Amino acid sequence: MENQMIPDIIISRLPIYLRALRHMQDMGKFTTSSQELGVVVGISAAQIRKDLSQFGEFGKQGTGYDIAFLIGQLREILKVERVWDVAVVGMGDMGHALARYQGFSDRGFRVALVFDNDPAKIGAQVGNFVVRDMHEIVGAIRNSGIRLAMLCVPAQVAQEVTDLLVEAGVKAILNYAPISLSVPAGIRVQYLDPSIGLQRMTYYMD
Amino acid sequence: MENQMIPDIIISRLPIYLRALRHMQDMGKFTTSSQELGVVVGISAAQIRKDLSQFGEFGKQGTGYDIAFLIGQLREILKVERVWDVAVVGMGDMGHALARYQGFSDRGFRVALVFDNDPAKIGAQVGNFVVRDMHEIVGAIRNSGIRLAMLCVPAQVAQEVTDLLVEAGVKAILNYAPISLSVPAGIRVQYLDPSIGLQRMTYYMD
C-alpha cells in the first residue's frame, strides 16, 4: 500500500517545497538541487532529500531535480492535482477577504459556499458568491459534498459552528478563530490565529 | 541569566496555553490542572508540565495551577504584558481585515501604522488609520520604533518589501504572502499562507 505512515512533520513541509518550486518555475528555471531548494526554504539539503525519498526517487545524481516533474509529484502526493471545493463560514472582514482571495485557484482550492448568520449579510454578494444563511449550513455542505472549511466566526461561537461542520461531513478545518477546537478523531484542524503568530516571536525580542 | 536557550518548539506552545487559560478564565474558572489544560489544547499533561517547568514552579501539588497567576507568568515570559505596536503593509482585503481586527488589543498588540503603494488608497481611512504611502515606509517605521510587521502584499513584491522592513528596524514579520522570505539572522518570520494550511490537510483525505 502507498501509505506506510509518513510522519506529519514531513507532510507539513511538502507544501513549502511545492510553493518554492512553483516560484522557481515562474522565474524560468527548469532544474534545481536539494541544496538550492534548501537555501530558499530555510531547510537543510539532507532533510529535503530524506523527505522526498519517502515517496520515490525523483532526482538524478549530478543534476538534481526536474522542477516540473517534482511539482507534478508533489501535487499528486498532496492531492492538489485536483481542485477542492471549500466553504467559508463567517463573513466578517476575514471571511470576506478569504471569499475574495485570488491565491487559491492555482493551489488546488476553490471557494464554493460562503455563510453568515447576520440577516443583513444573508443574500448579499461577496466576491462571486451569495452569502447563505448559516442555518442551512449542514444541509448545504452535505449536499455539495464539501469536505474543507475555513472558519472565520467569532471565538465565542467557533466550537458550535465546528460541531455543525463536522455533522455536515467536513473533514478538515482551517481555523481563523482564536480558540482551540475540539473535534472527533479523523477530523483535521490547522490554526491561523494572528495573535499566536505574533506571540511566538515577541519572546525573542529584547 | 534568565535565558538558558529554551527550545523554540516549547516557546511555540506557550501562546496556545495562554489562549486556553484566558478562555477558562472567561468561563469563570479559577484553577486548572495540566490534565485539564491538556485536553483543551490537545497536548499531553506531561508535556505541559515539562514546558512550564522550564520557567519556574507555577503549580501546587494536589490542586494544580491558579489560572490568573499562570496567565500573568505566561504574559511576562512571552513579553505580552506590554503592548506592541505593529505595522500592516498592504491594504488589500487581507491587510484591510488585519487593520480592523479587534482581536489584538487584549493579546498584547496594537496596529499603529498601515501602508499601501496604490495612490487610490494612500490617504484613505481604513479602520482607525490613514493609509500611508509605502514610499515612506522605512522612515515612518524607524521613527515610530516599531519592530513588528504584518506583511500582506502580493507575493511578487513581498521580498523587496521585506528588505525595506528589515532596513527600517523590524525584527519580526507575520507573513501572509504566499512565498518564503529571506531575512538576515536575528529576524523572525511566521508564515500564515492559507493554501499551505489547506495543503497540509488534503494529503490525509481519501
Add this chain to the structure above:
DNA sequence: TAGATTGTTAATCGATTAACAATC
C-alpha cells in the same frame, strides 16, 4: 573523464512520555 548531486545508512541530537517521590 571530473564534478556534482542523489538516495540511504548510521550516528547524533532532541523531544516526548512514563513513572513516581514529594507535597498540597
Add this chain to the structure above:
DNA sequence: TAGATTGTTAATCGATTAACAATC
C-alpha cells in the same frame, strides 16, 4: 488522612544530520 497533582528523572521514541557509495 486520602486523594490529587505537581516537578523531575530516566527511558523511549522520533527527527535531523553527516557521510558516502552510486551514478548521472
